[in-house]
Amino acid sequence: MNEKKQLLLNAALKLFVEKGFHGTSTSEIAKTAGVATGTLFHHFKTKQELINSLYLYTKEQLLIAITIDYQDSEQFKSNLKRLWLNFTHFGIEKSDMYQFIIIFHSSPYITSLTKEQAETRFDDLLTFYRKGIENQEIKTVKDEMMVEFFLGTIFSTVNYFTKHPERLNEKNMNLSFELFWDGISK
Amino acid sequence: MNEKKQLLLNAALKLFVEKGFHGTSTSEIAKTAGVATGTLFHHFKTKQELINSLYLYTKEQLLIAITIDYQDSEQFKSNLKRLWLNFTHFGIEKSDMYQFIIIFHSSPYITSLTKEQAETRFDDLLTFYRKGIENQEIKTVKDEMMVEFFLGTIFSTVNYFTKHPERLNEKNMNLSFELFWDGISK
Amino acid sequence: MNEKKQLLLNAALKLFVEKGFHGTSTSEIAKTAGVATGTLFHHFKTKQELINSLYLYTKEQLLIAITIDYQDSEQFKSNLKRLWLNFTHFGIEKSDMYQFIIIFHSSPYITSLTKEQAETRFDDLLTFYRKGIENQEIKTVKDEMMVEFFLGTIFSTVNYFTKHPERLNEKNMNLSFELFWDGISK
Amino acid sequence: MNEKKQLLLNAALKLFVEKGFHGTSTSEIAKTAGVATGTLFHHFKTKQELINSLYLYTKEQLLIAITIDYQDSEQFKSNLKRLWLNFTHFGIEKSDMYQFIIIFHSSPYITSLTKEQAETRFDDLLTFYRKGIENQEIKTVKDEMMVEFFLGTIFSTVNYFTKHPERLNEKNMNLSFELFWDGISK
DNA sequence: TATGAATGAGTGTTCATTCAT
DNA sequence: GATGAATGAACACTCATTCAT
Structure with missing residues (x-):
């Protein structure tokens, strides 16, 4: 799997557990993963x-x-x-x-x-x-x-x-x- | 307890379980309870x-x-x-x-x-x-x-x-x- | 002048100067004057x-x-x-x-x-x-x-x-x- | 300075003088500047x-x-x-x-x-x-x-x-x- | 006259998503 | 593929005002 994609999954896992789905913003996931917001939407449509x-x-x-x-x-x-x-x-x-x-x-x-x-x-x-x-x-x-x-x-x-x-x-x-x-x- | 306050608690209970805290909007709670949005904040500060x-x-x-x-x-x-x-x-x-x-x-x-x-x-x-x-x-x-x-x-x-x-x-x-x-x- | 009306004018004067017209809420004026919100609207239509x-x-x-x-x-x-x-x-x-x-x-x-x-x-x-x-x-x-x-x-x-x-x-x-x-x- | 940021400053200047800080809504500033409300908060945190x-x-x-x-x-x-x-x-x-x-x-x-x-x-x-x-x-x-x-x-x-x-x-x-x-x- | 619960339009701000670079 | 500025709908919350008591 692409490296940034894996970083995004890891960040999302941690944050979703901590703060829930709606409680976690895509920008926070991207920031935690260390990538730009646009990158998240390159790997996952939504x-x-x-x-x-x-x-x-x-x-x-x-x-x-x-x-x-x-x-x-x-x-x-x-x-x-x-x-x-x-x-x-x-x-x-x-x-x-x-x-x-x-x-x-x-x-x-x-x-x-x-x-x-x-x-x-x-x-x-x-x-x-x-x-x-x-x-x-x-x-x-x-x-x-x-x-x-x-x-x-x-x-x-x-x-x-x-x-x-x-x-x-x-x-x-x-x-x-x-x-x-x-x-x-x- | 005040009647509208109870209606709000009931609506919130149902919606929070169904859609989570952030997944439920205060306006939806109010609408489900059959009161105005302002009424929710009259009874609960936040x-x-x-x-x-x-x-x-x-x-x-x-x-x-x-x-x-x-x-x-x-x-x-x-x-x-x-x-x-x-x-x-x-x-x-x-x-x-x-x-x-x-x-x-x-x-x-x-x-x-x-x-x-x-x-x-x-x-x-x-x-x-x-x-x-x-x-x-x-x-x-x-x-x-x-x-x-x-x-x-x-x-x-x-x-x-x-x-x-x-x-x-x-x-x-x-x-x-x-x-x-x-x-x-x- | 009615006593509560005077209290309201005093409170409003202080608050309007401090925080401006839109920055001061009628409920704050009423609270500062020590009267109910409804009372303000008894003495002043708006x-x-x-x-x-x-x-x-x-x-x-x-x-x-x-x-x-x-x-x-x-x-x-x-x-x-x-x-x-x-x-x-x-x-x-x-x-x-x-x-x-x-x-x-x-x-x-x-x-x-x-x-x-x-x-x-x-x-x-x-x-x-x-x-x-x-x-x-x-x-x-x-x-x-x-x-x-x-x-x-x-x-x-x-x-x-x-x-x-x-x-x-x-x-x-x-x-x-x-x-x-x-x-x-x- | 970014062009939209300058447009926002110009619009805000005009409106704040005209109607005061609380009398001017952020959406009005954005509209006057010809940008979306989100754009204002992209350039100014608050x-x-x-x-x-x-x-x-x-x-x-x-x-x-x-x-x-x-x-x-x-x-x-x-x-x-x-x-x-x-x-x-x-x-x-x-x-x-x-x-x-x-x-x-x-x-x-x-x-x-x-x-x-x-x-x-x-x-x-x-x-x-x-x-x-x-x-x-x-x-x-x-x-x-x-x-x-x-x-x-x-x-x-x-x-x-x-x-x-x-x-x-x-x-x-x-x-x-x-x-x-x-x-x-x- | 005085009250304060109730209202719903409006506010500052956030956010998923898009797109030009 | 990667970026981040831009978007506008949606959100939590506020507020002037009304009205039954």
Whole structure:
């Protein structure tokens, strides 16, 4: 990707999270990126196109982060834990991207086409869960409820360790995962 | 409260949730409320004062909703469940207020003074949890993590039933609570 | 005059001089006067009517101040000096009224009708001068130039003693008058 | 200077003199200058910055006008007369700039920093006068009083010839100067 | 007579977007 | 591709004025 385009995406990510879509002006994005205002509109036709690009970009980064070390051979719990931990660490370490996804997931600025493009790549998650349910390791609950619970506990954990970064260690992280696992396991 | 002031709060609540703070113009709020733009500024000195008033108002409504039938005499689990269910029902039924609190909880438009005013009334939650922990019914985990997990599972559940309202019934709601309870209990 | 009406005139005088006509809001005038906004509009149909009333009022006060001890019997110079000193003292002591007259003398907010009403009472000044000229005590210069010179030197003197109030004494005041008198006398 | 910036200064000068600072809207200035409202704020951050720029600009023009043909070699009276006449002609011919300086000299819209910047260049006036006083050609009166008298008689003269332009000729102008000179000379 | 809530046109200023260079 | 001056619609907020009490 063009260097200035990447600078613009980085600046926009930071500012959109901090001040929202309408709270951030294109001139401020350009200034933060260190380019002229006109340059922004060379790379993105409109402000909306910029935020949609950003949405696809951050979702892609999330997908990479959570599937980087996926190993189908493993046990269900290990595999799930790996996924959960990767997601949670992404939330803590790539705070801006994680926040961005949460805030703009259900915002009107992201077109449904963009959401669709981003979502298709996440469908494997459900498939994966279904296997676990069929294997009877976890409770018989609707797929969608499971996904929500999965996300909700990650949300809790990210929030907790963001507010108390000094408590972030393997032991506490495992404790947090156990809250989730004991909730869903039979 | 003055009738027009209440109309303005209602309109602002709906619009801020739908389109964000900067995405909602004061003239739109006034029009939605059915009053003149000047009237908004007669009751609230600035747009910021309006959203701060709204924050205090919604937090107050939440507090009323979750503590309405509190009974100290009950068992820890029943009491916790009652709280969890009240909160979750508030999230589903008073969707706008619930969303508003979530969205603007960590927004820069709400002043720290306002947050402080609102938060003091929620301190009992922690006190309540501490009793349960001391009674050894639930896992030994930091207070703050417990609160986050409590809120995270409510978040999951509200999201789920909002997306699938046809599945909202006592049985499914109990199932959701069990995900939470089995997570935290020893 | 009604007490609240007088309070409003006083407040308006002070504020109009300080911040100008458009720079002063009717609500600020009312607040400074200690009355409700509606009350202002009970006594003055519009803001313009208020400033026109104020113009007539201040001009009247000026006229009273400069003619209070007029004595036709005196010599021309004594009489002129008396007038000049009264005017100058008015400018120093009733600073707000003096400033108001200067600022709004040629402003579009004062209607020509108002100016006419105020001016008719000042016509004696010219008559008075004509006598002096005929008596050959002072230079043969157009009436209107004389009036301007008269006002200009008062303007100088008021400015000077307003900036340096500690220098205000009879000797210095006489020196200032001599600048004027030596200028016009033959 | 940028062409549109100059157009804006010209329009603002005319309108501020005519209708005052608050009486003139930025949109009217832009329209009069023939540019878009946004353009005004592209060149001047605020309306205040515009009027401050204007103040520096008009003072600079005045300084140029009154010192253009200064010749130290001349006699005190000739030199003073030249200065007095230049100033007076500036007042009559550059009426808007002259009026602007008078009106906004003591207005709260001009910051003290701006006044300071403008004033430093006028200090030579006083130095010049001191020489005359030391040479005993004119009365022993405080510097500051002399300056005020100087300005006051210019004020008179400008007013007179502005109201009676048909009387403007060398003879009458010399008569006016004599009023001033006979006032200050021994 | 006095009040102050209500009005809506108008204000200073911002901002996404365009376009000539 | 990159720039930044220029645009004008839209924004938060103000204000003279009205009117029911």
